[in-house]
Structures are given as C-alpha cells and as structure tokens.
Amino acid sequence: MGQGRRMKRKQGAPDPLTEEHFARLKRKAGITVNETEQPAKLAPPKRRRTAKKVVAAGRSKKLLPDPDVNEYRPSQEGNGDVLTDDPDEKLGDDFIGSEDSVVDSDEDISNKRERFVFSDDEDDSDKEEVLTAANIEGLSKKLDQQLEKERAEADAEVQESALQTNLDGDRPKVLDSFDGSDEELGNPSTLLAPDLQLLRQRITDIIRILGDFSKLAEAGRSRADYTSQLLDDICAYYNYSPFLAEKLYNLFTPREAFAFFESNEAPRPIVIRTNTLRTHRRDLAQALINRGVTLEPVGKWSKVGLQVFESSIPLGATPEYLAGHYILQAASSFLPVMALSPQPGERVLDMAAAPGGKTTHCAAMMKNTGVVVANDPNKARAKGLIGNIHRLGAKNVIVCSYDAREFPRVMGGFDRVLLDAPCSGTGVIAKDPSVKTNKTERDFMTLPHTQKQLLLSAIDSVNHAGTGGYIVYSTCSVTVEENEQVVAYALSRRPNVRLVDTELPFGKEGFTSYMGKTFDPSLKLTRRYYPHAYNVDGFYVAKFKKIGPTPASVSMRKANGDEPLIPADKAPIVETGPASIGGENAGGEFGGFDEDEDKEYMERAKRSAMRRRGLDPRSLGRARSERKKSA
Numbered sequence: 001m002g003q004g005r006r007m008k009r010k011q012g013a014p015d016p017l018t019e020e021h022f023a024r025l026k027r028k029a030g031i032t033v034n035e036t037e038q039p040a041k042l043a044p045p046k047r048r049r050t051a052k053k054v055v056a057a058g059r060s061k062k063l064l065p066d067p068d069v070n071e072y073r074p075s076q077e078g079n080g081d082v083l084t085d086d087p088d089e090k091l092g093d094d095f096i097g098s099e100d101s102v103v104d105s106d107e108d109i110s111n112k113r114e115r116f117v118f119s120d121d122e123d124d125s126d127k128e129e130v131l132t133a134a135n136i137e138g139l140s141k142k143l144d145q146q147l148e149k150e151r152a153e154a155d156a157e158v159q160e161s162a163l164q165t166n167l168d169g170d171r172p173k174v175l176d177s178f179d180g181s182d183e184e185l186g187n188p189s190t191l192l193a194p195d196l197q198l199l200r201q202r203i204t205d206i207i208r209i210l211g212d213f214s215k216l217a218e219a220g221r222s223r224a225d226y227t228s229q230l231l232d233d234i235c236a237y238y239n240y241s242p243f244l245a246e247k248l249y250n251l252f253t254p255r256e257a258f259a260f261f262e263s264n265e266a267p268r269p270i271v272i273r274t275n276t277l278r279t280h281r282r283d284l285a286q287a288l289i290n291r292g293v294t295l296e297p298v299g300k301w302s303k304v305g306l307q308v309f310e311s312s313i314p315l316g317a318t319p320e321y322l323a324g325h326y327i328l329q330a331a332s333s334f335l336p337v338m339a340l341s342p343q344p345g346e347r348v349l350d351m352a353a354a355p356g357g358k359t360t361h362c363a364a365m366m367k368n369t370g371v372v373v374a375n376d377p378n379k380a381r382a383k384g385l386i387g388n389i390h391r392l393g394a395k396n397v398i399v400c401s402y403d404a405r406e407f408p409r410v411m412g413g414f415d416r417v418l419l420d421a422p423c424s425g426t427g428v429i430a431k432d433p434s435v436k437t438n439k440t441e442r443d444f445m446t447l448p449h450t451q452k453q454l455l456l457s458a459i460d461s462v463n464h465a466g467t468g469g470y471i472v473y474s475t476c477s478v479t480v481e482e483n484e485q486v487v488a489y490a491l492s493r494r495p496n497v498r499l500v501d502t503e504l505p506f507g508k509e510g511f512t513s514y515m516g517k518t519f520d521p522s523l524k525l526t527r528r529y530y531p532h533a534y535n536v537d538g539f540y541v542a543k544f545k546k547i548g549p550t551p552a553s554v555s556m557r558k559a560n561g562d563e564p565l566i567p568a569d570k571a572p573i574v575e576t577g578p579a580s581i582g583g584e585n586a587g588g589e590f591g592g593f594d595e596d597e598d599k600e601y602m603e604r605a606k607r608s609a610m611r612r613r614g615l616d617p618r619s620l621g622r623a624r625s626e627r628k629k630s631a
C-alpha cells in the first residue's frame with residue numbers, strides 16, 4: 001500500500017505535543033505561525049522521585065481519565081489465571097460509573113465556531129481535516145504554557161549537566177565520580193535532588209560511553225563494569241527492581257533502553273475509539289468539541305480513533321459516552337483487532353475479552369452481524385464486559401466465562417480467534433508503575449506457561465476451511481518470554497499454522513534471535529510496539545493462519561488444558577468438514593466432542609454453579625435418582 005504525505009506524517013503514533021505539531025494545526029486553521037521560532041529542547045517529564053529502595057511513588061492526581069484499562073495483571077501470588085484484586089479497579093474506565101475526573105478548564109466554549117471537517121470514516125481519500133479555530137485556540141494555549149515550562153526545565157538541566165560533567169580529556173570518569181552507595185544516597189546531609197541529578201548525569205554519561213566504547217571508556221574498565229553501574233543507577237533513578245530493569249534493558253541498545261525507561265515516566269495520550277455502530281467519527285468529534293474537548297484524529301492509520309488533548313468535562317460521563325458513541329481505549333489496543341480484521345457474518349472468539357474494548361471493536365467491524373463469543377473467566381471483569389457491550393449497542397455478542405484453556409471443548413470452529421492474553425503489563429508501566437517492582441522471576445515463568453496453553457487452545461478453536469482461519473495473539477508486554485517465545489512454542493506444537501503479515505501500518509519487527517536463542521525467521525512478521533518509538537503503550541501482535549486441521553490428539557488434551565498426551569506434531573492429522581458453533585459439526589475439526597466427556601463436563605459445571613448459589617450439589621443426584629425411580 002502506497003503512503004500519502006499525510007499518512008506518513010500521521011502514521012505510527014498519536015502525535016506528541018510538539019511545537020511543530022501545534023504549528024501545523026495552526027497553519028491548517030489559517031492562524032499565523034512564527035516560522036522562525038526554533039523548537040524548544042524538551043526536558044524530561046517532571047517526576048516525583050524517591051531515593052533508592054523507597055517504594056515507587058503513586059501517580060500524580062489524574063487530570064484526565066486513563067485510557068481503557070485493558071491489561072490484565074495477575075496477583076503476585078497467583079499464576080495469572082484468575083484475578084483476585086478489587087473488581088472495580090479492574091473494570092477500567094470503560095465501565096459506566098467510572099469516577100475519574102477531568103481538569104477544569106476556564107475556557108469559554110459557548111462561542112466556538114462550528115467549522116469542523118473530517119474525512120468521512122468510510123472515505124479513503126486523503127482529504128485534510130480542518131479543526132475549528134476554537135479547538136486550535138485551546139491547543140495553542142496549552143502549547144504555550146507547556147513550552148514555557150519545558151524551556152525552563154531544559155535550561156536548568158543543561159546548566160546542571162555542565163556543572164556535573166567530570167571529564168578527563170575526552171574520557172569521562174563516571175565510575176569513580178561517587179560510589180552510589182546507600183550511605184551516600186541516604187546521607188541526611190545530602191539533599192535528594194542533587195543525588196538524583198548525579199544519577200541522571202551518570203546514566204547519560206555511561207550511555208554515551210557504551211555507544212563509543214573504544215574512544216570513551218577509561219583504561220582497565222570493561223563494558224560489564226559500565227553496564228552493571230548503569231543498571232544500578234536505572235534501578236535507583238526509576239525505582240525498578242534489579243530483576244525487571246535488567247530484563248527490559250536487555251531488549252534494547254543502551255540508548256534505546258534509556259528512551260524506554262524515560263517514556264515509562266510520562267503518560268500516553270488519551271485516545272477514544274468511535275463506536276461506528278452508533279455514530280461517525282466526524283459527528284462525535286464535533287459533539288465533543290462543542291463540549292470543550294480539544295482533539296484530533298489519531299492518525300491516518302485509524303478511521304475511528306481520536307486523540308484528546310484537553311477536556312473541560314469528564315470523558316467518562318459525557319452524554320456521548322453514556323450513549324455509547326465512544327470508548328476510552330489506548331491507541332495500541334486498536335492494533336490486534338485491526339490485525340484480526342473480523343468480517344461481517346463471521347464467527348469470532350475473543351478468548352480473554354474483559355472489559356471488552358476489543359470485543360466491541362470486533363462487533364463494530366462486523367457491523368453487528370455474525371457472532372462474537374466474548375469470554376473471560378473473571379466474573380467481576382465479565383460484568384464490565386457486559387456493561388460495555390450494552391452501552392455500545394453490540395448485539396452480536398455472546399458472553400461466557402470459562403478458563404479459555406477449556407476451548408475448543410466448550411465451542412470450536414470459529415473463523416477468527418483473538419487472544420489478547422493475560423500478561424505482565426511491562427508495556428503499560430506508565431499506567432501502572434507498580435509493575436516496576438512487583439513482577440518476579442516466577443511471573444515470567446507462570447505467565448508464559450499459561451499464554452502457551454491459551455494460544456494452543458486458540459489455534460485449535462479455529463476452522464481452517466472457513467472464510468478466515470486466523471488467530472491473533474497479543475499482549476501489552478514487551479518481554480520476549482511472553483511474546484516471541486510463546487509464538488515460537490505454538491509454531492513448534494502446531495505444524496498446521498503459519499505466521500502471516502499483520503498488515504498493520506507501523507510497528508517494529510519481532511525478534512528472530514534474542515540472548516543466544518534463535519527463532520524461526522517468520523517471527524519477524526510479528527510486530528512490537530514501544531512507548532518511546534510510537535508514543536503508544538508497549539504491545540505485541542502476532543497473526544497466524546491455520547492451514548490445515550488440528551491433529552486429532554488435541555482432543556486428548558488433559559482436563560487441565562495442558563499439553564496433548566501425544567505431541568501434536570507426532571500425531572496423525574485427521575481431516576473433517578468445517579465446524580460450526582453449536583451446529584452438527586461443532587468441534588469436528590479438533591476431533592469432535594466426546595459425548596460422555598461432555599456429560600461429565602456439564603455435570604461439573606452444574607455442580608459448581610449450585611455451589612456458587614449456596615445450594616447443595618448433592619441434591620442434583622438425589623433429584624435424578626428420584627426421577628429414575630418414578631420413571
């Protein structure tokens with residue numbers, strides 16, 4: 001697909017709040033821009049810091065609601081299978097009743113000029129959007145204030161850097177500058193801020209040295225010396241556990257790792273997704289602008305996203321929100337559904353669906369036809385899912401609540417399956433800084449295990465002979481263990497699937513090798529998203545095409561959803577006709593339902609349902625024997 005001028009500019013990520021960005025908007029609206037003005041050097045976002053070993057500070061008071069909380073974070077003790085935390089917290093802002101408030105604005109919106117032209121949602125032309133002058137005014141004002149603040153901060157940092165730099169010829173003596181010991185950092189006579197500045201200075205110095213080691217390193221110092229000091233400093237400066245800091249650091253070059261850690265300190269843009277079942281993007285944009293919201297389309301890559309810059313009203317309580325015209329959803333959450341590309345009339349399974357951002361996106365793309373089975377085993381989250389489905393008017397959705405490893409026993413033969421897997425959340429640290437310290441080695445063993453089981457179930461639930469035969473696997477984590485390794489595992493266990501192009505307009509290629517491990521070259525068809533690269537949440541997306549039936553041995557999987565008793569690749573391939581949900585052929589492709597096994601399964605489900613209602617399940621058996629007697 002060729003890229004137009006505008007597409008290139010917009011693609012990749014919601015534009016950050018840069019001067020050039022606002023200048024462009026001003027030019028579009030016919031407002032004079034001072035072309036000679038140089039872009040300000042951006043200072044790092046202001047952060048509240050604590051000294052080493054002090055628990056990460058909470059986020060500052062929210063000015064706007066967070067985007068859709070769509071990531072799953074397992075409890076520390078659990079293996080990530082079941083959520084145990086406060087259900088309300090987990091429902092996210094997409095659930096009606098969200099209490100999040102929005103910054104007050106003294107902007108007068110009553111006289112806003114209504115000149116707002118959006119390219120049509122269904123129109124592929126490259127027509128430029130023109131924002132209202134009032135909208136631009138809001139953006140400009142915000143920009144002026146922000147740039148002023150950033151200039152002051154940048155000046156301060158540059159001055160400080162000059163004072164702190166300790167150069168010996170061209171080779172900075174960073175490892176001797178101070179020993180970074182707890183005593184020094186915790187010395188009551190040492191002010192906190194200078195320590196942090198020293199740390200930051202040393203972080204940037206070491207990154208510079210590692211980037212040109214032969215020229216800048218001190219004699220007798222190894223790369224390992226510098227790397228070890230850098231990791232210590234990153235932990236102290238950003239409040240990461242050493243374990244996680246190293247894991248994340250290893251994904252990047254030192255310079256990119258720094259950019260990644262930095263970007264986790266700033267929130268991502270607020271984005272809303274237009275619900276095309278209820279409205280058009282241009283109408284929604286107009287309605288929100290009239291309410292004092294400053295926004296613009298998220299980019300040419302999405303016809304439904306709007307990036308919100310400022311709002312004088314709570315975005316989770318507008319009449320448009322309550323009427324289901326939009327959902328608060330992080331931009332990167334659009335990507336798995338775009339890759340899945342569900343078609344009208346198809347049968348789609350969303351295996352881990354709550355709170356429903358992606359389910360309702362699927363329903364909208366399918367124009368409320370066909371069927372979406374939205375599953376989530378967490379009852380509290382499933383309530384949020386149901387709330388969103390109703391609010392957004394998705395009428396083609398069936399909600400169920402299974403451990404998705406039970407699929408395809410529960411139901412199979414889907415045209416497409418989305419597995420937006422429970423994960424560690426290392427891509428959304430800006431939203432949830434607790435990830436910095438609460439993820440352990442155990443999490444990165446148990447989570448991938450569950451993810452692998454879920455992915456095999458996803459593959460086995462798809463009908464390869466239908467209109468689709470696609471499976472999309474996604475996580476909001478950036479670790480290789482939860483992404484490429486899971487995908488590589490599935491490829492090794494299911495010879496009947498191939499990775500295919502996600503057809504997403506941006507994203508970095510998946511790893512084909514990592515820390516001495518090599519993966520199939522097709523792994524580069526998968527896509528990685530980083531906050532520092534695209535200003536979106538960290539995400540991973542892989543798309544599979546099922547090219548043949550699943551081995552019969554899969555129907556012999558153990559009840560706990562573990563590996564097949566016979567390895568799939570050693571088992572005979574059985575060809576059966578296309579399956580349909582609940583139809584005669586349901587499950588045929590994965591070996592068919594076993595009547596007796598099903599009966600037992602139903603009985604078990606009935607018993608646990610009774611227990612949940614406080615009833616004695618033994619009464620089931622009694623009722624049955626009484627029925628038998630009377631017959």
Ligand SMILES: C[S@@+](CC[C@H](N)C(=O)[O-])C[C@H]1O[C@@H](n2cnc3c(N)ncnc32)[C@H](O)[C@@H]1O
Pocket residue numbers: 070071072080081082083333351352353354355356357358359375376377378381402403404405420421422423454
């Ligand atoms: C990343 S969130 C899903 C977000 C959702 N797709 C959306 O877009 O709104 C992961 C979900 O996986 C669910 N989950 C955890 N263990 C699961 C399992 N064994 N089977 C299916 N879902 C599971 C969690 O309850 C959580 O809602």
